[in-house]
Amino acid sequence: MRKIVHIAVREFLSTVLTRGFIIGVLVTPLMIAVMIILMPLLMNEQAPRIEGEIAVIDPSGEVHQGLADYLKPEAIAERRGALKEFASEQMQKMPGGAANEALAEPTLNALLGEVPNLDIVQRPADFDLESEKRLLTEEGPTEDRRLALIVVHEDAVQRQDGEENFGSYDFFVREKLDDRIVDEVRSGLRHAIVDARIRTTDLDRDYIEALTQVPRVRSTTVTEEGEKETNEVVNMLLPAGFMILLLVSVLTGGQYLLTTTIEEKSSRVVEVLLSAVSPMQLMTGKILGQMGVGLVILALYAGMGIVGLVSFALLGLVDLALLIYLLIFYVIAYFVLASMMAAIGAAVTEMREAQTLMTPVMVTLMIPWLLWLPITRNPNSIFATVTSFIPPINTFVMLLRMTSTSPPPTWQVWLCIAIGLISVWGALWFAAKVFRVGLLMFGKPPNFATLIKWVKMA
Amino acid sequence: MNDAIRLNGVTKTFGTKVAVNNLDLSIPMGALWGFIGPNGAGKTTTIRMIMSILFPDKGEIQVLGKASALEAKDRIGYLPEERGVYKKMKVGAFLKYMESLKRGSGKGSRRHVRQWLERVGLEDVEHKKCEELSKGMQQKVQFICAVIHEPELLILDEPFSGLDPINMLLLRELVLEQSRRGATIIFSTHVMSQAEQLCDHVVMIHDGDKVLDESLDGIRRRFDPRTILFEPLDNEADVSSLDELPWVEKVSRSEREFAISLVPDTDPGEAIRQVAAAVPTSRIELHRPTLEDVFVRIVTQSGDPSANELSQLRAGLREDAGREVSS
Numbered sequence: 001m002r003k004i005v006h007i008a009v010r011e012f013l014s015t016v017l018t019r020g021f022i023i024g025v026l027v028t029p030l031m032i033a034v035m036i037i038l039m040p041l042l043m044n045e046q047a048p049r050i051e052g053e054i055a056v057i058d059p060s061g062e063v064h065q066g067l068a069d070y071l072k073p074e075a076i077a078e079r080r081g082a083l084k085e086f087a088s089e090q091m092q093k094m095p096g097g098a099a100n101e102a103l104a105e106p107t108l109n110a111l112l113g114e115v116p117n118l119d120i121v122q123r124p125a126d127f128d129l130e131s132e133k134r135l136l137t138e139e140g141p142t143e144d145r146r147l148a149l150i151v152v153h154e155d156a157v158q159r160q161d162g163e164e165n166f167g168s169y170d171f172f173v174r175e176k177l178d179d180r181i182v183d184e185v186r187s188g189l190r191h192a193i194v195d196a197r198i199r200t201t202d203l204d205r206d207y208i209e210a211l212t213q214v215p216r217v218r219s220t221t222v223t224e225e226g227e228k229e230t231n232e233v234v235n236m237l238l239p240a241g242f243m244i245l246l247l248v249s250v251l252t253g254g255q256y257l258l259t260t261t262i263e264e265k266s267s268r269v270v271e272v273l274l275s276a277v278s279p280m281q282l283m284t285g286k287i288l289g290q291m292g293v294g295l296v297i298l299a300l301y302a303g304m305g306i307v308g309l310v311s312f313a314l315l316g317l318v319d320l321a322l323l324i325y326l327l328i329f330y331v332i333a334y335f336v337l338a339s340m341m342a343a344i345g346a347a348v349t350e351m352r353e354a355q356t357l358m359t360p361v362m363v364t365l366m367i368p369w370l371l372w373l374p375i376t377r378n379p380n381s382i383f384a385t386v387t388s389f390i391p392p393i394n395t396f397v398m399l400l401r402m403t404s405t406s407p408p409p410t411w412q413v414w415l416c417i418a419i420g421l422i423s424v425w426g427a428l429w430f431a432a433k434v435f436r437v438g439l440l441m442f443g444k445p446p447n448f449a450t451l452i453k454w455v456k457m458a
Numbered sequence: 459m460n461d462a463i464r465l466n467g468v469t470k471t472f473g474t475k476v477a478v479n480n481l482d483l484s485i486p487m488g489a490l491w492g493f494i495g496p497n498g499a500g501k502t503t504t505i506r507m508i509m510s511i512l513f514p515d516k517g518e519i520q521v522l523g524k525a526s527a528l529e530a531k532d533r534i535g536y537l538p539e540e541r542g543v544y545k546k547m548k549v550g551a552f553l554k555y556m557e558s559l560k561r562g563s564g565k566g567s568r569r570h571v572r573q574w575l576e577r578v579g580l581e582d583v584e585h586k587k588c589e590e591l592s593k594g595m596q597q598k599v600q601f602i603c604a605v606i607h608e609p610e611l612l613i614l615d616e617p618f619s620g621l622d623p624i625n626m627l628l629l630r631e632l633v634l635e636q637s638r639r640g641a642t643i644i645f646s647t648h649v650m651s652q653a654e655q656l657c658d659h660v661v662m663i664h665d666g667d668k669v670l671d672e673s674l675d676g677i678r679r680r681f682d683p684r685t686i687l688f689e690p691l692d693n694e695a696d697v698s699s700l701d702e703l704p705w706v707e708k709v710s711r712s713e714r715e716f717a718i719s720l721v722p723d724t725d726p727g728e729a730i731r732q733v734a735a736a737v738p739t740s741r742i743e744l745h746r747p748t749l750e751d752v753f754v755r756i757v758t759q760s761g762d763p764s765a766n767e768l769s770q771l772r773a774g775l776r777e778d779a780g781r782e783v784s785s
Contacts (some may be wrong), residue, residue, distance in 0.1 A: 006558050014547070268542030274511050274605055275536030276559040278528050440540075442512065 003277045009284025012292040015256045025252070025297055029304055040250060050116040052147040054185060055132060057123045062159045062200070063169075064190025067150075068120035071184065076115050096426055116181055118147070136174045148173045148185055157196045166197065239376045241405040242322070243368055243396055245301055246330055251365065253294030254337040257286060258354060261345025270439050279436040283346075287338045294334055302326070325413070329395040332420035336392045337361070339424075339431035343451070346438035353445035368396035379404035388416050391423035430455060461520070462487045462611050462642040463508060468517030470503055477503040479666040481517070485644060489609075492653030492660040493646040494749065496774040500666040501646045502539050505615055508644075509536055522611055532560060535609035539616045539646075541600045543588035549575070550584035553602055563626065574602045594625055601629060603638060612636055612643045618652055623770040630656060650749035650775045662753060669756045674749075681747045681755065686718045686729055686741035688764045699736050707728055717745070750775050 054071070056064040057119055069075060123132060153167030160167075173182060193315040198205045264270045274280055302323065309318060344357045371393075375384045379401040388397040388408070398416040401408045404455060437454040438446070446454070465483040469476070478500045485491055493501055494557060506512040507519060510527040522530040544552055553571040576579050578598040583591060591599065614633065618626050633656065637643050647653055647748060653660055654674065662670035670677070690697065697716060700709055705724040710717050720729055726744050734742055747755075754771055 003559055006555065010555055018546075132635060264542075264544075267545055268540045269544055270542070271511070271538035271540050272542065272556070273559070275509060275534070275604070276531060276556065278510070278531075365607060405639075406524075440506070 004281050004285040004288065007277065008281060008289035008292070011260060011289025015260065015290065015293050015452055016296065021293075025300070029300060033304075040119045048112040049153055050147075050181055051143045052145040052174075053119045053121055054148045054150065055121050055123050055135070055146055056150045056152065057125065057127050057132070058150075058152045059125050059154045060152065060196070062151050062157045062196035063189070063192045064120065064122045067185075067188045070188035070191050071118045071120060073117055076184065080115070083214055095166045101392075116178075116184070117143075118181070118185075119143075132364065133172055136172055146174065147177055147181065150185070150189065152189075152193070157200060166193075169193070223331050236373075236376055238318070239400045240372055241305065242326060242399050245298065245305070246326065246333060246396060246399055247365065247368065248301065249294040249298035249330060250333045250337050252297050252434075253290040253334055254341040257290040257338050258341040258345045258358075259351070260290075261286065261342055262348060262351055262354060265346060265439060266349050274439070277441060280432055283342050283432060283435045287335070287342060290338060291334055293332070294330065298330055309365050322403060326399065328417060329399055330422070331394065332417065332424055333395040335424040336420075336427045337365075339427035343431040343434035343438070346435040347441070347451060347454075348438075348445045349442055350445075356445070357448070361389075364392060367393050368400070371397060372400060375400045376404050379406055380408060384410065388412065391419060393426075394423075395420055460486055462489070462522060463644070464518075464520040465504075465508070466518040466520075468507060468514045468519060469505070470500075470507060470512065470514050478507070478514070478663075478668050479628055479631075481663070481666075483661060483668070483671070485642065487596075487642050488637075488640055488655050489659060490634075490643045491645065492657035493644055493663075494650055494653045494660055494753070495648065495663040496771070497648050501648075502615055504663070505536075505538075505613055505644070505646060508613065509534070520605065529580055530611075532607065533593070533610045535560075535604040535607065535612040535641075537601055537604040537612075537614045537617055539540045539619075543591075543596055543599060545587065545589035547588055548584070549580070549586055549591065549599055552588055553599065553606060556603045557606045560603075560609075570593075570606055571602075573765075574606055577632070578602065597621060598625065598629070601632065608639070608641075610641055612641045612644065615646045616648070617645065618647070619650070628654060648775060650753060654749045660749065662749075662756070664753070664757050670752070677749070677752055678746065681752050684720045684722070684724075684734060685745040686720065687720070687724070687745050688716055688733060688737070688739045689714050690716070691738045691740045695737055697737055703732060703736075717785055766781065 054067075056067060058064040129151070132149055136149060138146070149172040151170040151172075153169055154165065155167035156169060157166070159165070171186070171189075195205065198208065221449075264273065266380075270282075277285075306318075340361050344361070346355050347357065348354045371384075371387065374381075375397060378384060384397065384401055385408070388394050388401055389412075390397075394416050396414060398408070401414065433455040434451050461484045463483065465481050468478060468481045468483075470478045481500075481504060493505070495501055503512065507514050508521060508523075508527060512518075517528070521527040522533055524530045527534060547555070547734060550568065550571050553574070554746040557567065572581070572584065575584055578601070580595060580598060583595065583599075588596065588599070597617075601614075601617065604614065612633075617629060617633070621629060633643060633645065645653065645657060648742060657674065659673045660670065660677070661668060672680070693714060697709065700706055700716075700718065705721045707719040707721050710719075718729075718733065720726065730744065731743055733739070750772060753775060754768065757771065758768070
């Protein structure tokens with residue numbers, strides 16, 4: 001037993017203390033964390049206030065006043081206030097509530113920039129288009145610069161006889177004008193023109209607006225326990241998150257196990273080791289050591305996930321029991337995969353030769369990805385139930401089902417675990433035989449038929 | 459229970475090839491035995507079976523009184539023929555790890571590692587990575603792996619391959635020291651001369667069969683000297699008179715040297731006197747058979763090999779013969 005511990009400790013340390021591992025596994029999440037911290041800081045950096053003149057040529061004389069009112073700094077500020085209020089209301093409806101709102105405010109501010117100070121000037125109707133346009137290219141003191149030129153068509157407010165559509169306007173802007181100003185002017189014009197049209201036809205604008213409004217309604221999920229608001233995004237993402245966590249941690253440990261086994265075999269250190277320990281001890285120690293590596297990754301990413309959920313006040317979505325099941329499923333899934341990896345690693349002499357034997361293993365591990373959508377959408381279908389009992393994908397499917405909106409009955413979970421444990425035993429038995437025979441076999445890489453022969457031989 | 463190793467009718471086949479055929483062997487405690495035979499004879503397979511790394515198809519193996527080496531692994535030191543090191547590991551850490559694996563209980567000790575590295579002249583490599591060592595240095599490190607836990611039984615598979623003469627001497631001295639400490643040592647080699655210098659008893663196998671299992675003294679006595687080698691003073695000397703002598707079976711010549719085969723039961727002393735009397739010689743000696751000669755004589759007893767086959771056979775028993783699997 002002590003020997004197994006020695007092997008496991010060496011295996012763990014020699015993997016975790018390599019530059020590749022530290023960079024690949026630790027630095028990536030660190031970079032994500034840095035991004036999360038730095039992004040708001042970067043976004044807080046606001047663009048300078050925009051100042052300048054917007055010229056309007058308005059033959060009807062009905063539009064420019066509306067536009068000037070719409071683009072007054074106070075009016076812009078007021079609209080933004082309303083937008084923020086709306087956003088914060090929406091955010092509170094989203095899971096996370098208050099935390100989201102706190103995040104939303106600076107984000108919105110950053111997105112909108114400072115309220116621009118725009119001067120709307122009307123130009124005479126007998127204008128010279130070319131000389132007006134030239135002003136858009138001239139440099140000058142910022143507050144006097146012409147930013148845009150708008151030429152409202154004559155039939156923009158009143159249709160010409162026999163025409164079905166109203167006219168519009170031409171819009172000329174200075175080079176590199178902030179797109180937020182362009183949008184602001186455009187919607188101001190839309191507002192002003194519609195307003196003018198309504199005024200000339202004696203309709204009630206507020207009434208028309210009320211007529212066209214149907215608020216968007218969130219769906220409500222009805223369950224046995226009661227009603228709750230449907231949260232489509234989280235419903236889909238939570239199972240995927242759990243499954244990715246399981247898959248990544250299992251694969252990392254398994255991949256390292258394959259690499260170190262091949263290394264030991266090709267560097268011929270393996271027979272030196274076998275002089276001190278039995279093949280079974282060697283394999284057990286190696287599998288346990290890499291299980292530690294997988295657990296480090298699982299803890300790291302799960303921990304980050306939990307920190308993330310806490311900061312969004314979303315922790316309530318995750319049942320703590322789920323984390324315990326995640327751990328159990330990790331152990332089962334890891335042992336099955338690791339056995340295969342140990343067997344493959346022992347059977348071949350080079351990484352290149354391992355690829356052929358790895359393909360079926362990898363394809364099997366892709367299945368949960370393909371099943372993610374159908375199973376989260378319908379977690380208790382016959383298909384989902386059956387696949388959650390078929391090793392080696394049973395743990396992945398069961399985890400998907402358990403994190404979905406309608407978890408499976410407990411007996412199914414335990415049946416899945418029981419089947420998982422049996423599959424662990426079977427995989428270890430197979431791997432132990434292949435491992436023992438394969439370790440000292442050099443030369444032609446074996447195929448699956450050869451592996452079966454070895455199992456019979458051992 | 460006086461035997462360190464006992465094999466009873468052990469047979470191992472790989473596919474259609476019989477690697478070891480019905481091998482009986484008993485090696486007493488404290489012995490220094492050579493396990494010899496050309497490449498591919500079945501030495502490594504036998505050793506792997508003794509170490510319980512491979513399992514025999516038939517037969518029984520007892521090691522240090524246990525039914526399997528697995529139960530006595532901590533008391534055995536093994537230097538495999540296919541040996542390697544963890545390339546990225548530091549030498550000191552590697553040896554400490556190996557000692558802790560072998561001692562089963564307790565940890566490896568840095569003091570032991572240092573002492574041993576000093577003894578093989580590698581005191582300054584403790585903190586180097588194994589991959590930075592030369593092949594010969596790695597081999598010494600691996601030898602330390604085999605002996606660092608003071609085993610009762612030491613199995614060395616081709617321990618001298620790839621070593622320069624100085625290190626070979628050093629290693630030979632270390633092996634003899636282990637023997638003086640009381641360890642049972644089995645030493646496998648295809649180089650007959652190495653076994654001859656070191657062992658007191660040899661087991662010879664050829665194509666999976668044991669062809670000899672005898673003490674070196676016994677072998678020398680049994681394969682009594684029946685050849686006299688001599689060089690005449692004068693290269694043109696007439697040696698035809700020798701053919702007339704009654705105890706001469708055959709006279710053959712190679713370059714300057716003549717070899718006279720004696721009729722069985724001839725007194726070699728008397729024969730030498732008579733040759734010296736008949737032809738003035740610069741050098742005359744009674745040729746002692748080497749293990750190589752013994753081996754060649756044993757395996758060619760049945761057939762009548764051509765000269766080419768003979769020289770191939772002999773080449774396989776010398777140091778520069780290629781290893782079975784190049785590493």
